[in-house]
Amino acid sequence: MANGIESVLVETRVFPPPAALAAKANIAGMDAYRALCTEAERDFTGFWARLAREQLQWTRPFEQVLDESQAPFYKWFADGELNVSANCLDANLQNGRADKTAIIFEADDGTVSRVTYRELHARVCRFANALAAAGYQAGERVIIYLPMSIEAVVAMQACARLGLTHSVVFGGFSAKSLHERLLDTQAVLAITADAQMRGGRRIPLKPALDDALAMGGCEAVRQVVVYRRAGEDVAWTEGRDTWWSEFEQGQPETHQAQGFNAEHPLFILYTSGSTGKPKGVQHGSGGYLLWAKLTMQWTFDLKDEDIFWCTADVGWITGHTYIAYGPLAAGATQIIFEGVPTYPDAGRFWRMIQSHKATVFYTAPTAIRSLIKSSEADAKVHPASFDLSSLRIIGSVGEPINPEAWMWYHKNVGGERCPVVDTWWQTETGGHMLTPLPGATATKPGSCAFPLPGIMAAVVDETGNEVERGQGGLLVIKRPWPAMIRNVWGDPERFKKSYFPPELGGTIYLAGDGAQRDADDYFWIMGRIDDVLNVSGHRLGTMEVESVLVAHELVAEAAVIGRPDDVTGEAVVAFVVLKQSVPGDEEAAQVAKTLRDWVSKEIGPIAKPKEIRFGENLPKTRSGKIMRRLLRTVAQGQEVTQDTSTLENPAILQQLGKAL
Ligand code: WTA
Numbered sequence: 298m299a300n301g302i303e304s305v306l307v308e309t310r311v312f313p314p315p316a317a318l319a320a321k322a323n324i325a326g327m328d329a330y331r332a333l334c335t336e337a338e339r340d341f342t343g344f345w346a347r348l349a350r351e352q353l354q355w356t357r358p359f360e361q362v363l364d365e366s367q368a369p370f371y372k373w374f375a376d377g378e379l380n381v382s383a384n385c386l387d388a389n390l391q392n393g394r395a396d397k398t399a400i401i402f403e404a405d406d407g408t409v410s411r412v413t414y415r416e417l418h419a420r421v422c423r424f425a426n427a428l429a430a431a432g433y434q435a436g437e438r439v440i441i442y443l444p445m446s447i448e449a450v451v452a453m454q455a456c457a458r459l460g461l462t463h464s465v466v467f468g469g470f471s472a473k474s475l476h477e478r479l480l481d482t483q484a485v486l487a488i489t490a491d492a493q494m495r496g497g498r499r500i501p502l503k504p505a506l507d508d509a510l511a512m513g514g515c516e517a518v519r520q521v522v523v524y525r526r527a528g529e530d531v532a533w534t535e536g537r538d539t540w541w542s543e544f545e546q547g548q549p550e551t552h553q554a555q556g557f558n559a560e561h562p563l564f565i566l567y568t569s570g571s572t573g574k575p576k577g578v579q580h581g582s583g584g585y586l587l588w589a590k591l592t593m594q595w596t597f598d599l600k601d602e603d604i605f606w607c608t609a610d611v612g613w614i615t616g617h618t619y620i621a622y623g624p625l626a627a628g629a630t631q632i633i634f635e636g637v638p639t640y641p642d643a644g645r646f647w648r649m650i651q652s653h654k655a656t657v658f659y660t661a662p663t664a665i666r667s668l669i670k671s672s673e674a675d676a677k678v679h680p681a682s683f684d685l686s687s688l689r690i691i692g693s694v695g696e697p698i699n700p701e702a703w704m705w706y707h708k709n710v711g712g713e714r715c716p717v718v719d720t721w722w723q724t725e726t727g728g729h730m731l732t733p734l735p736g737a738t739a740t741k742p743g744s745c746a747f748p749l750p751g752i753m754a755a756v757v758d759e760t761g762n763e764v765e766r767g768q769g770g771l772l773v774i775k776r777p778w779p780a781m782i783r784n785v786w787g788d789p790e791r792f793k794k795s796y797f798p799p800e801l802g803g804t805i806y807l808a809g810d811g812a813q814r815d816a817d818d819y820f821w822i823m824g825r826i827d828d829v830l831n832v833s834g835h836r837l838g839t840m841e842v843e844s845v846l847v848a849h850e851l852v853a854e855a856a857v858i859g860r861p862d863d864v865t866g867e868a869v870v871a872f873v874v875l876k877q878s879v880p881g882d883e884e885a886a887q888v889a890k891t892l893r894d895w896v897s898k899e900i901g902p903i904a905k906p907k908e909i910r911f912g913e914n915l916p917k918t919r920s921g922k923i924m925r926r927l928l929r930t931v932a933q934g935q936e937v938t939q940d941t942s943t944l945e946n947p948a949i950l951q952q953l954g955k956a957l
Contacts, residue, residue: 322736333750356556378556405636435460444493467612559583577786584779643671644678695834727780
């Protein structure tokens with residue numbers, strides 16, 4: 298929890314919302330914000346019912362707002378029915394946005410294509426008709442393993458249209474990770490591409506899916522639909538594999554969407570927890586969509602003229618809520634980008650903001666930090682070399698943003714005129730929870746400010762009592778909210794244990810982050826309180842990496858910790874005990890490479906340890922518990938000042954202190 302504590306103590310800068318923006322904002326001023334909060338406090342269910350009726354089209358109106366009878370398995374709008382995709386597409390055809398651009402897609406090589414709402418609707422309908430014709434039925438699960446593309450959105454929306462529950466797997470995940478997800482979801486269909494294009498390179502996708510399917514236990518998968526992106530030669534399994542274009546050939550471009558229950562599982566998205574395998578976070582339909590749409594309007598102050606750009610991948614929750622669903626539900630024009638921020642050079646983001654006249658830009662601190670470095674080295678890729686005057690709001694997500702990166706972003710990208718919305722939320726929360734509002738909140742660099750209206754956030758101690766201002770504690774949400782996680786797929790016990798611990802009463806949501814509130818009530822996130830790392834905004838369980846390491850034939854034991862990193866926020870450092878003796882320098886470098894490649898193959902490149910250190914054993918207490926606290930100190934090259942008297946083997950610290 299060391300992350301950012303110092304910044305809280307020194308940060309005194311405050312940036313009021315720009316008057317012109319505030320005057321026209323969807324939530325204009327703190328009084329408007331407070332009025333919404335008060336409405337939610339006075340009549341919690343009335344507040345949510347009003348919004349759900351105003352914002353969404355229901356094929357069967359709900360009467361029941363919140364069902365708490367089986368808490369923490371909360372249900373929202375449970376007797377109502379709606380179609381998520383119809384709310385994102387058909388609704389915009391009816392309200393005059395048919396010819397509005399829905400997506401501006403920029404490919405890795407810079408090629409730009411656009412689709413209007415009418416065209417997107419037609420493409421989703423055609424693909425949905427193909428799925429229906431092939432016999433797929435509501436409630437069945439579909440794995441989507443696609444690059445950033447219009448097709449990824451079409452696939453997700455088409456699933457939603459038919460009530461098929463999708464599970465998108467990030468393109469950087471390995472065959473093994475895909476296999477776990479195929480098994481856990483018991484998917485009946487997989488949608489992939491031949492390859493993806495990133496940074497001028499072709500990165501194969503289908504081979505990983507083929508490998509995953511060959512690992513066994515995936516007999517439920519009836520078909521693999523393949524989008525031809527790169528023109529790459531791919532192995533073909535006759536009878537199982539079909540090209541996207543052939544799959545949807547001849548299908549009509551209209552489709553009458555049917556309503557599904559508001560609680561129907563829209564998607565499952567896997568995310569790392571502190572123990573065991575990644576958890577399948579299960580989201581519902583009505584409540585999730587309501588929040589995706591509302592937060593577009595509140596946090597990003599979305600107006601019809603806006604050009605919205607969220608740089609996340611659709612394989613993460615940010616890409617689900619702020620690419621595949623939120624912007625469409627809100628009728629926005631959005632940019633979708635296939636490539637990477639550093640290709641053809643590190644000015645790519647700024648050049649794209651300039652050429653597409655983006656007005657709202659939403660990215661991750663890790664991207665900002667790496668672009669700071671590049672632009673310090675080369676003025677040509679510095680934001681100052683581009684016209685970014687179209688921007689009016691800039692946002693941050695995924696990890697704590699350090700005040701200096703915030704200031705750089707504010708000054709160089711936001712031109713000191715755009716509010717920075719530092720949004721705190723999680724895969725499990727479905728959408729933004731704590732964030733400044735661009736037309737209301739005075740921002741403080743490094744703080745995600747206040748809870749959105751209706752979100753009852755607090756900082757408590759281990760027994761659930763609220764701590765005093767200025768004290769650190771656990772971040773919790775005291776009341777349910779519509780977009781919350783509904784279950785851990787297939788594992789209700791894990792759902793209860795992970796998020797609603799009995800020590801806090803069993804009905805309060807425990808976020809897993811440490812936080813503190815300052816004297817002005819601003820929230821400051823202090824980082825995870827559990828064994829979850831945040832590397833470049835990607836969540837990784839230390840246990841997950843450890844179990845992969847010990848599965849290697851050379852390894853006897855492993856401990857994984859996070860070390861603060863200038864660019865990636867945290868970096869993975871692994872302490873490894875080999876079955877053979879401690880290797881000499883040359884051999885150590887070789888074994889380290891073997892193990893790094895192994896982790897990459899088993900989980901994905903994002904999980905690769907930045908550093909591996911070898912020792913005869915690990916620092917343990919006499920009861921055999923690995924002292925990770927000490928390892929963290931050692932990994933940072935600091936002197937161990939903590940009490941080591943309980944250590945079984947204090948001498949080991951010196952050995953592990955030696956970097957390769
Ligand atoms: C961290 C991403 C500080 C936090 C949407 C959380 C943040 C985890 C912020 C969720 C922020 C996310 N400030 N920390 N603005 N946003 N986090 O599930 O530790 O990939 O628990 O969801 O990222 O990561 P996830």
